[in-house]
Amino acid sequence: MTLYVNLAELLGARIEQGLYRPGDRLPSVRALSLEHGVSLSTVQQAYRLLEDNGLVAPRPKSGYFVPQHRTLPALPAIGRPAQRPVDISQWEHVVELVRSSPNKDVVQLGRGMPDVTGPTLKPLLRSLAQLSRRQDMPGLYYDTISGTPALREQVARLMLDSGCTLSANDLVITTGCHEALSASIRAVCEPGDIVAVDSPSFHGAMQTLKGLGMKAMEIPTDPLTGISLEALELALEQWPIKLIQVTPTCNNPLGYVMPEARKRALLNLAQRFDVAILEDDVYGDLAYTYPRPRTIKSFDDDGRVLLCSSFSKTLAPGLRIGWVAPGRYLERVLHMKYIGTGSTATQPQLAIADFIESGHYQPHLRRMRSQYQRSRDQMIDWVTRYFPAGTRVSRPQGSFLLWVELPEQFDTLKLNRVLLEQGVQIAMGSIFSASGKYRNCLRMNYAAVPTPVIEAAVRKVGENAIRLLAEEANAG
Amino acid sequence: MTLYVNLAELLGARIEQGLYRPGDRLPSVRALSLEHGVSLSTVQQAYRLLEDNGLVAPRPKSGYFVPQHRTLPALPAIGRPAQRPVDISQWEHVVELVRSSPNKDVVQLGRGMPDVTGPTLKPLLRSLAQLSRRQDMPGLYYDTISGTPALREQVARLMLDSGCTLSANDLVITTGCHEALSASIRAVCEPGDIVAVDSPSFHGAMQTLKGLGMKAMEIPTDPLTGISLEALELALEQWPIKLIQVTPTCNNPLGYVMPEARKRALLNLAQRFDVAILEDDVYGDLAYTYPRPRTIKSFDDDGRVLLCSSFSKTLAPGLRIGWVAPGRYLERVLHMKYIGTGSTATQPQLAIADFIESGHYQPHLRRMRSQYQRSRDQMIDWVTRYFPAGTRVSRPQGSFLLWVELPEQFDTLKLNRVLLEQGVQIAMGSIFSASGKYRNCLRMNYAAVPTPVIEAAVRKVGENAIRLLAEEANAG
Ligand SMILES: Cc1ncc(COP(=O)(O)O)c(C=O)c1O
Ligand SMILES: Cc1ncc(COP(=O)(O)O)c(C=O)c1O
Numbered sequence: 001m002t003l004y005v006n007l008a009e010l011l012g013a014r015i016e017q018g019l020y021r022p023g024d025r026l027p028s029v030r031a032l033s034l035e036h037g038v039s040l041s042t043v044q045q046a047y048r049l050l051e052d053n054g055l056v057a058p059r060p061k062s063g064y065f066v067p068q069h070r071t072l073p074a075l076p077a078i079g080r081p082a083q084r085p086v087d088i089s090q091w092e093h094v095v096e097l098v099r100s101s102p103n104k105d106v107v108q109l110g111r112g113m114p115d116v117t118g119p120t121l122k123p124l125l126r127s128l129a130q131l132s133r134r135q136d137m138p139g140l141y142y143d144t145i146s147g148t149p150a151l152r153e154q155v156a157r158l159m160l161d162s163g164c165t166l167s168a169n170d171l172v173i174t175t176g177c178h179e180a181l182s183a184s185i186r187a188v189c190e191p192g193d194i195v196a197v198d199s200p201s202f203h204g205a206m207q208t209l210k211g212l213g214m215k216a217m218e219i220p221t222d223p224l225t226g227i228s229l230e231a232l233e234l235a236l237e238q239w240p241i242k243l244i245q246v247t248p249t250c251n252n253p254l255g256y257v258m259p260e261a262r263k264r265a266l267l268n269l270a271q272r273f274d275v276a277i278l279e280d281d282v283y284g285d286l287a288y289t290y291p292r293p294r295t296i297k298s299f300d301d302d303g304r305v306l307l308c309s310s311f312s313k314t315l316a317p318g319l320r321i322g323w324v325a326p327g328r329y330l331e332r333v334l335h336m337k338y339i340g341t342g343s344t345a346t347q348p349q350l351a352i353a354d355f356i357e358s359g360h361y362q363p364h365l366r367r368m369r370s371q372y373q374r375s376r377d378q379m380i381d382w383v384t385r386y387f388p389a390g391t392r393v394s395r396p397q398g399s400f401l402l403w404v405e406l407p408e409q410f411d412t413l414k415l416n417r418v419l420l421e422q423g424v425q426i427a428m429g430s431i432f433s434a435s436g437k438y439r440n441c442l443r444m445n446y447a448a449v450p451t452p453v454i455e456a457a458v459r460k461v462g463e464n465a466i467r468l469l470a471e472e473a474n475a476g
Numbered sequence: 477m478t479l480y481v482n483l484a485e486l487l488g489a490r491i492e493q494g495l496y497r498p499g500d501r502l503p504s505v506r507a508l509s510l511e512h513g514v515s516l517s518t519v520q521q522a523y524r525l526l527e528d529n530g531l532v533a534p535r536p537k538s539g540y541f542v543p544q545h546r547t548l549p550a551l552p553a554i555g556r557p558a559q560r561p562v563d564i565s566q567w568e569h570v571v572e573l574v575r576s577s578p579n580k581d582v583v584q585l586g587r588g589m590p591d592v593t594g595p596t597l598k599p600l601l602r603s604l605a606q607l608s609r610r611q612d613m614p615g616l617y618y619d620t621i622s623g624t625p626a627l628r629e630q631v632a633r634l635m636l637d638s639g640c641t642l643s644a645n646d647l648v649i650t651t652g653c654h655e656a657l658s659a660s661i662r663a664v665c666e667p668g669d670i671v672a673v674d675s676p677s678f679h680g681a682m683q684t685l686k687g688l689g690m691k692a693m694e695i696p697t698d699p700l701t702g703i704s705l706e707a708l709e710l711a712l713e714q715w716p717i718k719l720i721q722v723t724p725t726c727n728n729p730l731g732y733v734m735p736e737a738r739k740r741a742l743l744n745l746a747q748r749f750d751v752a753i754l755e756d757d758v759y760g761d762l763a764y765t766y767p768r769p770r771t772i773k774s775f776d777d778d779g780r781v782l783l784c785s786s787f788s789k790t791l792a793p794g795l796r797i798g799w800v801a802p803g804r805y806l807e808r809v810l811h812m813k814y815i816g817t818g819s820t821a822t823q824p825q826l827a828i829a830d831f832i833e834s835g836h837y838q839p840h841l842r843r844m845r846s847q848y849q850r851s852r853d854q855m856i857d858w859v860t861r862y863f864p865a866g867t868r869v870s871r872p873q874g875s876f877l878l879w880v881e882l883p884e885q886f887d888t889l890k891l892n893r894v895l896l897e898q899g900v901q902i903a904m905g906s907i908f909s910a911s912g913k914y915r916n917c918l919r920m921n922y923a924a925v926p927t928p929v930i931e932a933a934v935r936k937v938g939e940n941a942i943r944l945l946a947e948e949a950n951a952g
Contacts (some may be wrong), residue, residue: 090479090812098814116616123610128615128823132605139604140592140792144577175651175796178818191667204818207577211662211815286836316616318652318822336569338574339687342680346794347604348821395862 003038004045005225005259008047011046012055012075012224015066026056026094028066028097042058049259053224053395073393076254076405078228081199081437083216084211088434090211093413094203097427103270105253107457110425112252114400116316117448121365123316127351138346143340145174147323148346155323158356161291162249162284163298164307165401166325172337173323173344177282180324182208183340185243187332188276189214190295192240196235196275198227200403200432200441202252205245205280209434210285212357216434217241223394229265230341236273244269249293253403253432253443255396257287263296270304275468276329281309282322284363287398288373303327311352312400314365319348371449374379379446382455386462388469400447405429406465409472410440418464424457479514481522481701481735487522488531488551490699491542502532502540518776525735528765529700529871544592547756548861552730552881554704557694557913561715564686564910569889570679572723573903583933585920586901588728590876591847592792596840600791603827615823616884621814623649624822626829631799634832637767638725638760639774640783642801648813649799649820653758653786656800657818658684661719663808664752665690669718669906672711672751672818674703676879676908676917678728681756685910692910693717699870699879702727705741712749719752720745721903725769727760729879729908729919731872735762739772746780752805755756757785758798761841763874764849779803789875790841795824847925848876855922858931862938876923881905882941886916886946894940900933 011026020026025077027035032043047064057067097110128191131139146152152168153286159166172179189195191213197206199218209216217235220228226248233240246266247260258266270277281294287293297307306329310322326333351442355361381404383393387404394403407413410430429441444461448454486805487502496502503511508519521541526532533543573586607615622628628644633680635642650656665671666690685692686847693711696704703726711717722742724734734742746753755772763769766895773783782805786798797820802809829836855878859869870879882888888904895902905917920937924930 095810098621098819102614102617113618113619116613121616125613129605129608132608137592137601137792138578138794140597140794142574142576142587142589142788145571145574148575149577166777175594175655175817179651179816182816189589191689204814207811208815210810213667260609287737288613312618316613317618317819318514318614318616320817320819320821334571335683338571338680339684340655340658341651342797343574343793343796345651345796345821345824 001263002262004264006040007032007036007038007042008046008049009222009224010470011392012050015055020066021465022066024066024070025062026066030065038178041308041440049224051388052257052397052446059116064388067297072380072395073391075223076392076394076441078222079199079437081220081433082435085194085215085217087105088206088216089436090203090431091207091342093428093431094207094293097431103474106423106425107454108425109457111445112313112401113317113445113447114313114426115183115368115447115449118367118371120360120367121315123358123360124351125366126353127354128347131347131350138350143343143349145343146236146334147171147344148349148353151349154353154356158360159325162281163294164325168381170325170330171323172326172330172333173346173349174337175322175341176312176320177280177308177322178208179279179340180308180310180322181205182212183210183333184278184308184324184326185212185214186336187326188306189242190474193238194239196232196241196244197253197434198246200253200429202247202280205432218434221254223254224256225262226256227266228260229269233269236275240396241273241275243278245280247280247282248296249281250287250398252283252397252399253401255394255399255401255403257293257397260294263294264299266366267296267299267305271302277305279307281307281314283399284309284316285330286372286400287371288369289397297325300327303461306333314368315352319352320345321348332465374448375400375446375448375450376402378450379444382458383462386459388462388466391452400445402444404442404447405442406440407469408440410465412439415464415468419461422460424460426461478705478741480518481738483508483512483514483518484525485698485700486937488526491531496542497541498658499544500542501538504541515745516911525700528733528873530582530842535913547616548871549867550857551699552868552870552879552917554696554698554914555675557696557909558911561691561693562911563668564682564692565912566679566907566909567683567686569904570683570905573907582899582901583930584901585933586903587921588789588877589793589923591788591844591920591925594772594843596836596843597791599834599836600827600831603830604823605828606693607823607925614826617822619819619822619825620912621819621838622810623647623820624825624829627825630829630832634837635801638757639770640801646801646806648802648806648809649797649825650813651817651820652788652793652796653784653798654680654684654783655813655816656786656798657754657756659809659812660754660800660802661685661688661690661810663802663805664782665718666833670715672717672720673910674722676729676899676905678723678756678912681908681911695729699730700732701738702732703742705738705745707743708720711790712745715794717749717751719754721756722756723756724772725757726763726872728875729877731870731877731879733769733829733873736770737923738769740775743772743775743781747778751782757783759875760785761790761875762845762848763846764801765873771800776803782809791828795828796821797824797828808839821918832901848923851876851922851926852878852926854926855934857939858943859932863937864938864942869910873944876921878920878922880918880920882916883945884916886917886941886945888918891940891944898936900936902937924941
């Protein structure tokens with residue numbers, strides 16, 4: 001099943017290495033089929049994957065070409081995280097990041113904040129205001145712990161787009177995706193259990209594992225296709241893993257969309273070893289392709305996938321409204337949600353339900369998706385222009401987060417300190433690893449419409465990195 | 477230090493037993509001082525405690541009398557919970573209660589819902605609406621994880637009234653008091669640890685202990701003066717207790733305010749055995765006396781008290797805004813709060829900060845306090861009138877919850893089922909015990925201004941109880 005992925009990786013590597021130059025025509029489908037002894041449709045799938053990732057461009061009737069307009073920087077390397085379950089560290093760096101408040105004097109490239117300033121979000125604010133003026137004040141009452149039925153119905157409807165046929169009763173509304181993750185992990189695991197995670201991985205999910213007393217088994221991850229199934233299989237054979245935690249669609253921080261076939265294969269692995277999957281889909285609706293990619297949950301036929309998500313990235317994080325579709329763990333998750341926070345805030349749930357029901361969600365998504373896609377290209381251009389030679393960059397297929405890999409010896413801890421003094425906030429790579437790897441990496445947010453202020457900030461990041469590298473070289 | 481409490485209990489018992497009748501003059505302070513060999517001020521303190529609890533009434537220049545206007549039913553008995561740490565049960569009954577949504581066809585006497593319909597809450601709704609109309613939309617952004625500084629400042633200011641001098645930096649804002657409890661317990665305890673709790677105790681706190689894997693050591697509790705310090709001391713000697721969890725001010729479900737001297741003594745015990753105290757003060761601002769009673773936290777000089785509270789009972793629970801003053805556990809609580817939900821919703825925090833800063837909080841409290849006090853008297857009258865002979869009733873000194881104890885053999889499980897069919901919801905006593913005790917008890921909410929509909933509901937509870945008792949007597 002991973003034939004086409006292997007082929008895509010091979011071709012991708014050739015392009016990255018400069019074997020084919022911008023504008024070059026690539027080998028025909030037929031030629032590659034012969035060369036590699038695979039079917040025509042396998043080659044076509046491989047090309048489609050490369051196309052999704054911006055590495056090749058089709059021209060009608062003439063085949064595939066290396067895109068003209070720009071040379072993309074190389075992709076990040078596949079990580080080599082710890083080969084055994086580890087206790088999670090890095091809280092002291094995470095807390096520095098999440099303690100920061102919105103601040104006009106700092107360009108905040110570090111947090112997972114969407115752009116909330118667009119006009120398509122206005123109806124949500126209107127709903128909120130209207131609810132506050134209603135005589136019966138529904139927002140002031142305790143909600144039922146599984147969440148307002150009106151919202152659960154709308155979420156169930158939205159989830160059809162990712163291939164899930166669920167009903168309102170299959171869902172639990174939570175205080176952001178964060179609580180969905182936390183309640184799900186607690187529903188499945190006991191302290192001391194081992195959880196396999198894609199690496200690099202969202203720092204919040206990792207700190208949640210830490211706080212709940214779990215160990216993380218970090219699995220290497222391909223920057224185009226996601227968690228290595230081969231490495232995962234090996235880990236499942238070697239360790240008593242209880243849960244596989246992944247963000248397969250518009251991954252944070254790498255931005256890839258795991259191909260559908262690999263999603264299915266991941267589910268098969270989980271079934272074979274009888275472990276649960278926690279699928280974090282918080283950026284799933286922000287994939288640049290339409291219709292949006294399917295979730296692993298959509299293939300789940302025995303209730304082992306707990307799908308977690310929220311409106312934090314698609315609408316606004318300050319509302320703190322998320323959900324989980326916990327499959328067979330529904331009752332456990334409900335208990336864990338109850339003990340964490342009781343019920344969820346009522347008013348934002350009602351406002352979001354109204355926003356979706358009135359048809360405002362899809363137009364908003366469409367607008368944000370194309371804004372983010374354009375900002376991505378701009379951000380990659382800036383990094384190409386301002387960052388040290390040899391910098392590698394992810395190719396996000398959705399959302400608004402870019403992963404940047406500096407030369408191996410570089411340490412972003414120092415860079416981060418310097419930048420904070422200069423009014424620029426980034427997210428250091430080390431917090432995306434349980435064990436403090438990825439010290440030479442950083443993550444930047446490109447949600448906002450590009451402005452000279454943002455360009456100047458990105459430029460500062462690059463120039464400081466160049467200076468620090470030079471200083472290091474001199475010292476060394 | 478408990479001399480005056482002992483004396484008050486003795487006098488209280490004599491009154492309850494009918495030794496003194498309504499209108500009778502009670503022994504003079506001097507006489508009691510001689511009789512019991514205690515100081516005049518000890519007797520005065522005892523009388524003041526009885527007065528706070530509505531058992532005696534002072535008449536200027538003529539001493540203390542048994543109140544004329546009504547005979548209060550007897551107080552609930554002191555519970556005899558398990559004599560060892562237990563695993564917590566009852567989730568199946570709790571979930572039934574907390575799953576219920578607001579429903580116009582059911583008179584909901586079961587939940588801890590305040591009255592949110594009064595005019596003094598309107599400015600809060602206005603603030604919420606205004607925030608939704610602001611151009612810069614502050615409510616949509618991720619807040620810093622410790623909570624909006626503006627709100628933390630206001631909470632620190634309010635806490636002065638309970639004797640605490642804290643700054644904004646000593647506080648963490650949470651998703652309701654529920655998250656404050658959950659983060660605090662996790663900050664102090666490991667799964668398997670033993671937590672001492674006042675019994676009966678808030679079911680949510682107990683389920684949180686359960687969900688986090690703790691064992692509960694239930695300590696007997698006096699319906700006037702709170703957790704038995706003698707029993708607690710014994711338990712501390714016998715078991716490796718990590719945390720003492722109490723609701724000493726306007727206790728849920730018993731409604732007592734633990735006398736200040738006993739609060740100090742509880743802190744001394746905790747210091748002697750070097751354990752932490754989780755003080756749940758969620759109803760503290762709703763005490764009927766002014767100024768409000770001091771918290772245990774206000775005496776804490778080595779940071780071992782984690783004070784948890786929220787605006788759920790004083791303003792509105794649907795907002796889900798609470799806080800914790802975690803003392804020496806601040807960093808741990810912050811981590812646990814982060815892993816539970818990330819940050820707290822931004823907009824309600826800003827609205828509440830504005831409400832308090834604009835001076836609306838105290839007038840609202842004043843109004844609610846006196847409304848609740850009047851409803852309490854009405855509710856006690858109804859129970860006296862409609863419930864079986866021998867029913868015992870708490871004397872809440874604040875908040876809006878009444879604890880009712882039916883004859884010992886009674887089981888509220890059956891009563892609850894019958895009542896739900898008749899559109900009345902109560903809270904069964906068994907959920908207030910870790911081990912399902914208090915089956916013959918129930919809790920009713922008297923927050924709303926009394927109406928014939930509520931009277932009819934209370935009457936239904938009483939009449940069904942009488943019927944079920946008679947049926948049982950016939951069967952037995
Ligand atoms: C992958 C991932 N999951 C979950 C979250 C948390 O989302 P929420 O803000 O809804 O709790 C984030 C936020 O950054 C994220 O990146
Ligand atoms: C004693 C006690 N603590 C905590 C809570 C939970 O409060 P919140 O709704 O703010 O989470 C309640 C609610 O009933 C309560 O009675």
